Amino acid sequence: MEPPEGYSLPQPGQVCHLKKSLYGLKQASRQWNAEFCAKLVGFGFLQSQNDHCLFIKSTSTSFMALIIYVDDVLVTGSDPSDIEVLKSYLHKMFTIKDLGHAKYFLGLEIARSPAGTYVHQRKYILDILKDEGTPLPDSNTxxxxxGRLLYLNMSRPDVTHAIQQLSQFINDPYSTHWDAAVHVLRYLKGTPSKGLFYAAEDVYDFEAYCDADWATCLDSRRSLTGYCVYFGGALVSWRTKKQVTVSKSSAEAEYRSMSQTVCELLWLSYLATDLHRTKHVEIDCHIVRNKYKDGFVLPHKVSTKLQLADVFTKSLGPGVFGFLLSKLGMQDFLCLPA
Structure with a gap:
C-alpha cells in the first residue's frame, strides 16, 4: 500500500489504521449495520426481536417506526415533528439524503390518498419486459x-404460483419452461399496473386462507402449500411453497399447510404487537391444535369456489382466476379514481 501524497517519511513496519469502513468490503455492511443500530438505540429506539430491520420508539404521546434495508430507510410516525427531529439526528450522525414522502422504494411504487395506500411494481415490470430478448442455448437467460420475476412476489400475488413452478427448473430448463415464462411475461405486459391497495381503516383482525394441492410434484410426489393472510381486510402475506416431506394423505398435506399458516400468523401477530396494532400474544411453541384450543385460530370450512388460497396452489381458468384476484384486493393503479 502506497503512503498518501504528502506523507514522505514512512518508517519500516508502519501500517495504516482504518478508522472508517470502505464501501464494498465484506465487513463494511456488517459494520455499517452495527453502527446504525447503535445510534438508533442511543436515540431511544427498540429493535424488534421479530424482525431485526424494524425499530420502534413509543411514548405516551407519540409513536415512530423505522425499517432499514442496508442504507435505505423508511420511517413513519404519529407526530411529524418527531420525524423531523429524527432526520436531523441521523443527518448529524451520517449525512443522510431526505427524499421526502415515499414514492419509490426498492422497486416498489407507493401512492397515497386519504382512502389508503396503493403499492405496485409497474416500472419494474416494464423494465423486465424490455429485457425479454431471445432465449439463448444456455440456461443463464x-x-x-x-430471478427478476421472483422479486415481483412483493406486490403480485397473482403470479406467485406460476413463478414457484418456473423456479423449480432453473438448473436444467427446457424450451417448454421458457415458453411458460414468456407466457407469464405476456400476462404482466397486459397488467403492469396491478397492485395491492391498503385502505385507511382501523380494523386490526387477522384472517387467513390456506390450501394444499396433494402430491402435485410428479417427480417427488411432494404436496404444495399455499396461503394468504389478511390484516384489517388487506392482504399482507402470501406464499406458495413445496412441502418438505411427502404426505401420505390429503389430510396430512392440509394439516401441514395449516401448520405453516399458523406459524405465519404467529409471526405477524408479534410484529403487530411491536407496532401497537394488537394486544400482546403470548409466545407458544405449539401449533394448530393448541392454538385452536387457546382461541388464537378458528378454522372454517371454505367452499372450493371461495378458497382464495387456490391462487397459490394450482393453475386456474380465466374466470375463476379473475374472481379470486378481485378478492385478494388487487386493483389497477391506472384505473383508480384520482
Whole structure:
C-alpha cells in the first residue's frame, strides 16, 4: 500500500489504521449495520426481536417506526415533528439524503390518498419486459428472468404460483419452461399496473386462507402449500411453497399447510404487537391444535369456489382466476379514481 501524497517519511513496519469502513468490503455492511443500530438505540429506539430491520420508539404521546434495508430507510410516525427531529439526528450522525414522502422504494411504487395506500411494481415490470430478448442455448437467460420475476412476489400475488413452478427448473430448463415464462411475461405486459391497495381503516383482525394441492410434484410426489393472510381486510402475506416431506394423505398435506399458516400468523401477530396494532400474544411453541384450543385460530370450512388460497396452489381458468384476484384486493393503479 502506497503512503498518501504528502506523507514522505514512512518508517519500516508502519501500517495504516482504518478508522472508517470502505464501501464494498465484506465487513463494511456488517459494520455499517452495527453502527446504525447503535445510534438508533442511543436515540431511544427498540429493535424488534421479530424482525431485526424494524425499530420502534413509543411514548405516551407519540409513536415512530423505522425499517432499514442496508442504507435505505423508511420511517413513519404519529407526530411529524418527531420525524423531523429524527432526520436531523441521523443527518448529524451520517449525512443522510431526505427524499421526502415515499414514492419509490426498492422497486416498489407507493401512492397515497386519504382512502389508503396503493403499492405496485409497474416500472419494474416494464423494465423486465424490455429485457425479454431471445432465449439463448444456455440456461443463464432463464435464470436471470426467473430471478427478476421472483422479486415481483412483493406486490403480485397473482403470479406467485406460476413463478414457484418456473423456479423449480432453473438448473436444467427446457424450451417448454421458457415458453411458460414468456407466457407469464405476456400476462404482466397486459397488467403492469396491478397492485395491492391498503385502505385507511382501523380494523386490526387477522384472517387467513390456506390450501394444499396433494402430491402435485410428479417427480417427488411432494404436496404444495399455499396461503394468504389478511390484516384489517388487506392482504399482507402470501406464499406458495413445496412441502418438505411427502404426505401420505390429503389430510396430512392440509394439516401441514395449516401448520405453516399458523406459524405465519404467529409471526405477524408479534410484529403487530411491536407496532401497537394488537394486544400482546403470548409466545407458544405449539401449533394448530393448541392454538385452536387457546382461541388464537378458528378454522372454517371454505367452499372450493371461495378458497382464495387456490391462487397459490394450482393453475386456474380465466374466470375463476379473475374472481379470486378481485378478492385478494388487487386493483389497477391506472384505473383508480384520482
Amino acid at each position: 432463464y435464470r436471470r428472468l426467473v
